[in-house]
Amino acid sequence: MRIRQVGFSSRLKAHRKILTLETLKFIAEFRKDGDARLAAFRSGVPENYASKQGQWLKKHPIVLASHEAELDERELLKLHKAIAEIDRQMEICKELLGLEDF
Template sequence: MRIRQVGFSQRLKAHKKLLTLETLKFIVEYLKDGDARMAALRSGVPENYASKQGSWLKKHPIVLAALETEVDPREQLRLEKAIAEINRQMETCKEILGLQEY
């Protein structure tokens, strides 16, 4: 049995109605300046794919729905704090499970 690793865009295509952490990070970053490439870079997409992924992500149904919502600067700050908290919790989980290098 062969296990094939699923790429970033394939995972998103498979989960059009599922909000992933990668997609959430992209949305928060895209709301800052509207630059899809830079938002992709800041959200963790490798530089080689940032332009293509950013362009693809901004057409994703969940991203489009999120961008239709008016987000004021206070809500933007809340989103950024929530992402920071999620990242802290992920690090705690990695530490507990001995997965620091992942």
């Protein structure tokens, strides 16, 4: 009996409906100006990968679904504040676990 290792594309398909912090940051940044490369860079992707990652992320099902929601300025501000709070909580967790360098 042979056990088949799950390939990269299969893992991507499995995670199509999982919202990650990185994807959430990209969505918030992409809504600012619609530039996928800049949105990826501003959301934390290294500059040399931002273009490719931005093009991939803007086709992601969660990103596409998020653009169907019409948000006003107040809701966008609330989204950015929520992301900042998540970042703050992540830093607290890293500190508690001794993962400041990661």
